[in-house]
Amino acid sequence: MYDVKSPKAEEFISHQEILDTLAYAEENKENRELLDAILAKAATFKGLNHREAAVLLECPLPEYKEKLYALAKEIKKAIYGDRIVLFAPLYLSNYCINGCVYCPYHSKNRDIKRKKLTQNQIREEVIALEAMGHKRIVIESGEDPLNNPLEYILESIKTIYGIKNKNGEIRRVNVNIAACSVEDYKKLHEAGIGTYTLFQETYNKENYEALHPTGPKSDYAYHTEAMDRAMQGGIDDVGIGVLYGLEHYKYDFVGLLMHAEHLEAVFGVGPHTISVPRICPADDIDVDDFSNAVPDDIFEKIVALIRVSTPYTGMIMSTRESQSMRERGLALGISQISGGSRTSVGGYKEEEKPEDNSAQFDRSDTRTLDEIVDWLLDLGYVPSFCTACYRAGRTGDRFMALAKSGQIHNCCQPNALMTLNEYIMDYGDEKTKAHGAKVIEEQLENIKNDLVKDKAKAYIAQMKDGERDFRF
Secondary structure, rough: OOOOOOHHHHHHHOHHHHHHHHHHHHHHOOOOOHHHHHHHHHHHOOOOOOOHHHHHHHOOOOOHHHHHHHHHHHHHHHHHOOOEEEEEEEEEEOOOOOOOOOOOOOOOOOOOOEEOHHHHHHHHHHHHHHHHHHOOOEEEEEEOOOOOOHHHHHHHHHHHHEEEEEOEEEEEEEEEEOOOOOOHHHHHHHOOOOOOEEOEEEEOOHHHHOOOOOOOOHHHHHHHHHHHHHHHHOOOOOOEEEOOOOHHHHHHHHHHHHHHHHHHHOOOOOOEEEEOOOOOOOOOEEEHHOOOOHHHHHHHHHHHHHHHHHHOOOEEEEOOOHHHHHHHHHHHOOOOOOOOOOOOOOOOOOOOOOHHHOOOOOOOOOHHHHHHHHHHHHOOOEEEOOOOHHHOOOOOOHHHHHHOOOOOOOHHHHHHHHHHHHHHHHHHHHHHHHHHHHHHHHHOOOOOHHHHHHHHHHHHHHHOOOOOOOOO
16 A cells, blocks of 8 residues: 555555556556646746656657756756855764675675774864864765664764864764664754664565574665654754665655655655765775666666755765766756765874775765865866854754745855855965856845845955854
8 A cells, every 4th residue: 555644664665666666657658648738847946746757757758858858957056056065974883783785884895994983083084074174074974873872973963073173074974873762863953963864775575584684774665764754853954865776766766755755744845865876895895796877868867857856955966976977967967976985984184095985885086085185176166165054943844935935045156156255265275266256256246136236345354354154
């Protein structure tokens, strides 16, 4: 039975509904009247449901792909403007008791070096991240109640927020850890986290259980229902995603949108972010072992479809992807990317030696943060280190209401420019400083509200006197 409002995973992610949707998409993939109607609906910026999006995904007609891509670009530009949010992952521990067959952290891997950062080591990592210019991080950890209990995560969050080095500080800590109870989510909320992220990996229950043969993560329902518990625990902003390549992409694409629809139906707000990782090489993991690899052209179409289906949701692409793929993704809907990332435990203060490998996956984009900032500027984007909405309480339905009305521009555009100005003043090389200053000057003139524009200019002028952290 399919019930979008059901609290049960197998009902709001109904296997039969996904199969029926895929059959419906196959039947209608060249139905031009229906395709035109779906694109017309998407052009209202109200999003698409999983069946409508599946028809566009299945459609082989080149002209509709072109229309889809043009619409994705239009929606991205209208809602997010030129802003691209930057962040970095911070791996705290790779101790894990799960048996996930696609992850090198799995408990049977005897080759990977197990590490867990002490609070002092976390302090050193954060200082290194702040010295790069980062203001927003996501903490990552394997699931191990003995080595990585929730108390360790909470202590680590407190440590991170408490570190101020020169003009550096981490203003938003997002969290990507294993599924928790409602009570534990309440504790994370009280600790002041930003977004809670948990990837489903795959929505196919049978395949999910085969990929997770042992450990607490093997419980499909408990894992899939985690976002409900997170929201019940007071966390407004949640992030979802699948690991493309574990299951056939069509199945997981439909499941992902069904999950977003469920959260919207039950809590009045969908996911704050959707990530689009693809499986890639890692210690003890050979991607050739997985037969569902997603080619680049299909991957681009998935990005565009998520953008038009969930227009107000942030979309994230990590350093798993190459520079060229990330550039294409940015044009089609990606609004957040990581920069200068390390996927090892303790890799920021000092990069790991090959024999000490503790990384979760190999990076395809290994550029420094400053190289990425300058690249984004070259492409015409505004690199943003903004964390204002989270700290001003503009989360959950409050954020979505502002985004859907278009009013969020009055906050996001000046905040992006002010945080970019902080970055170029404190961390950019001479090229980035000059490039960034020119972009800031040009973009300030694009702010339509004169009061906001004048105030942003005044704040930026005050930064020359050493003041920081202005925000709308």
